[in-house]
Amino acid sequence: MKVTIQYGEKGLDVTIPDDLDVTVARPVPQKPLDDPRTAISDAVDHPLKSQPLASIIRGIASRAGKGAPTACVVISDHTRPVPSRDILPPLLERIEAAGIRRGQITILVATGLHRGSTPEELRRMLGEDIVAGYAVVNHDSKDGARLANLGTSSRGTPVLINKAYAGSDLKVLTGYVDPHFFAGFAGGRKAIVPGIAGDATVMENHSARHIDHPNARFAMLAGNPIHEDALEIARHVGADFVLNVCLDEQHRIVKVAAGDMEAVHDDLVQFVRKTMVVDLDDYYDIVVANNGGYPLDLNLYQAVKSMILGEMAVKEGGTIVSANEMRDGFGSDEFEAIIKREADPRALIKKLVSKELVIEASWQVQTLARAATRAEILVASSMPESAFKDVKLGMKWVPGVEQAIVRAVEKHGKRARILVLPAGPQLIPCVKGSAEASCKAR
Numbered sequence: 001m002k003v004t005i006q007y008g009e010k011g012l013d014v015t016i017p018d019d020l021d022v023t024v025a026r027p028v029p030q031k032p033l034d035d036p037r038t039a040i041s042d043a044v045d046h047p048l049k050s051q052p053l054a055s056i057i058r059g060i061a062s063r064a065g066k067g068a069p070t071a072c073v074v075i076s077d078h079t080r081p082v083p084s085r086d087i088l089p090p091l092l093e094r095i096e097a098a099g100i101r102r103g104q105i106t107i108l109v110a111t112g113l114h115r116g117s118t119p120e121e122l123r124r125m126l127g128e129d130i131v132a133g134y135a136v137v138n139h140d141s142k143d144g145a146r147l148a149n150l151g152t153s154s155r156g157t158p159v160l161i162n163k164a165y166a167g168s169d170l171k172v173l174t175g176y177v178d179p180h181f182f183a184g185f186a187g188g189r190k191a192i193v194p195g196i197a198g199d200a201t202v203m204e205n206h207s208a209r210h211i212d213h214p215n216a217r218f219a220m221l222a223g224n225p226i227h228e229d230a231l232e233i234a235r236h237v238g239a240d241f242v243l244n245v246c247l248d249e250q251h252r253i254v255k256v257a258a259g260d261m262e263a264v265h266d267d268l269v270q271f272v273r274k275t276m277v278v279d280l281d282d283y284y285d286i287v288v289a290n291n292g293g294y295p296l297d298l299n300l301y302q303a304v305k306s307m308i309l310g311e312m313a314v315k316e317g318g319t320i321v322s323a324n325e326m327r328d329g330f331g332s333d334e335f336e337a338i339i340k341r342e343a344d345p346r347a348l349i350k351k352l353v354s355k356e357l358v359i360e361a362s363w364q365v366q367t368l369a370r371a372a373t374r375a376e377i378l379v380a381s382s383m384p385e386s387a388f389k390d391v392k393l394g395m396k397w398v399p400g401v402e403q404a405i406v407r408a409v410e411k412h413g414k415r416a417r418i419l420v421l422p423a424g425p426q427l428i429p430c431v432k433g434s435a436e437a438s439c440k441a442r
Contacts, residue, residue: 005401005422006249006293008325008382014288014401014420020409022418023284027427028275032252036083039256041090044243047259048267053091056240057098060169070104071095072168074191075175077111077138078121079295079302081251082176085127087243091172092134106164107136110175110195113202113361116140137164141199150237155229157205160198161237173242173261177268179276179428181308182211182363184221187244188265189234197233199360205229206363208352218312218428219277221269234261244268249292249423280431283315285416286408287375288401290323292424297324299331300383301361304368305425311371313419313429318375319408323401326381338365343392345369369393376411378404 001016003024016022033039044053051059061069073091076082088107096102107130109117116138122131130136139162140146148166150159165171175195177187194202205226210216215223239261246255246268255271257264287310291297297306303324310320330336338359342348348369351357359365371377372394379388380401388397398404409416421427 003420003422005288005323005420006290006424007297007323008327009294011293012323012401014323016402016405016418016420019414020418021415022420024420024422025278025427025429027249027423030248030254030275032248032250032254033256036086036253036256037090039253040087040243040258043256043258044090044094047241048257049263050241050259053094053241054098057095057100057170060240061099068104069100069169070106070167071100071170071172072106072108072165073172073174074108074110074165074196075125076191076195077109077114078117078125079114079298080176081247081292081295082174082245083251083253084125084174085130086253087174087245088126088130091174091243092130095170095172100170102134105134106168107134108162108164108196109136109138110191111139111141112194112197113141113199139196141197141202144198147198153229153232153236155225155232157229157233158198158200159233159236160201161192162196165196166237171238171240173239174244176245176247177265177272178247179218179272179425181218181305181367181425182206182216183226183230184217184219184224185265185269185272187268188242188261189227189230192234192237192239193230201233203360205233208355208362208366211363211366212349212353218308218425219273219430231262246271249426276426277428277430280313280419280429283431284313284318284419285315285412286319286321286405286418287314288321288323288405288418288420290422290424292426294325296424297326299328300324300326300379300381301331301335301364303381304364307371307377308367309421309425309429310377311374312434313421313431314375316374319411320371320375320377321380321401321404321408322377322395323380326383329383329387332361332364334359335361335364339368339393339395340390341392342369345372345394348393349373365393368395376408378407380404
């Protein structure tokens with residue numbers, strides 16, 4: 001059997017012996033939009049639970065008095081496959097047509113805690129015309145001078161938000177909705193937290209106690225403290241207009257919605273639940289998972305999400321095969337240092353939850369550690385074996401996916417049940433009777 005999985009920019013063909021018990025699970029096929037820009041324009045002109053964008057801008061202009069109104073449009077950064085070059089033109093055309101001058105528009109790149117997108121990455125994401133014609137600014141979560149302090153959430157999270165957004169007359173969010181490994185779903189409020197929030201805001205929202213909550217999982221929103229905290233902050237900060245999309249396995253737009261932040265998110269989440277969540281009868285001995293290909297599998301830090309996919313479907317003591325290109329290596333010096341220092345995943349989780357150990361991106365190592373307590377994790381990537389020689393936290397290097405499967409079958413036997421998830425987080429496996437089994441309805 002040959003299966004093509006999402007890996008890097010070109011995908012990866014994996015050959016699995018025909019005599020093995022293999023299930024390949026794919027999302028419900030969706031037809032990409034024939035004319036994405038027309039569909040986006042139509043969504044902007046017919047918003048959900050919102051006035052048309054032009055009417056919103058007219059109201060803002062009247063309140064602004066003699067001063068020229070400003071606009072801030074938030075976009076995803078280089079680690080996300082959002083087709084901003086298709087999303088932005090219809091939005092920008094309407095913003096300018098409604099009276100906000102181009103020089104008063106800021107395009108703010110929602111980096112969260114990531115590095116800023118490079119000029120080359122921005123040109124790839126946006127196209128030369130937008131990069132040359134507008135003020136495009138990377139958010140910097142650590143630059144206190146560029147953050148507005150807007151109080152504290154009911155959960156005690158400091159609300160530090162990029163001043164360019166907080167101070168704009170028109171606030172617009174863009175992004176995409178798909179399952180997220182601890183916030184339930186991406187999109188909507190996540191453009192604000194973590195997208196354009198200060199590091200103290202992100203750290204508290206993504207705290208170890210929140211990550212440890214049983215509802216902080218893929219496809220779960222109800223009772224999810226990370227989602228609920230971020231939503232509360234987003235409501236407080238405000239968003240005048242939101243445009244979100246859903247993408248297929250090739251990162252093509254299959255659905256678009258615009259208007260009110262919560263209405264847009266709810267609409268697209270319901271779509272995703274029907275197309276990207278699958279019920280499984282039981283756990284599998286071996287699960288082969290990936291993070292969706294480039295740019296989602298740029299580094300090991302991001303690739304942890306594929307291990308959480310595997311965690312949802314693998315039996316206790318099973319094997320997760322994580323297949324991601326990871327051309328940028330580990331992705332975080334702190335992350336690399338932790339996984340090379342900490343060898344006991346259970347002890348590490350306790351240190352993080354008790355705050356004995358406080359690190360910036362604790363959620364990646366915490367979720368990795370959780371997966372490692374459940375199953376063996378074999379990592380197949382472009383990273384050389386030498387890069388993994390000092391890694392202690394639950395992961396083992398393998399030269400390729402086929403070799404990983406052979407190794408796992410030797411461990412679990414020829415009758416081992418194997419699940420392949422070739423589309424990354426485009427498909428979320430929910431085993432009947434598991435804690436996550438209700439995720440279709442939550």
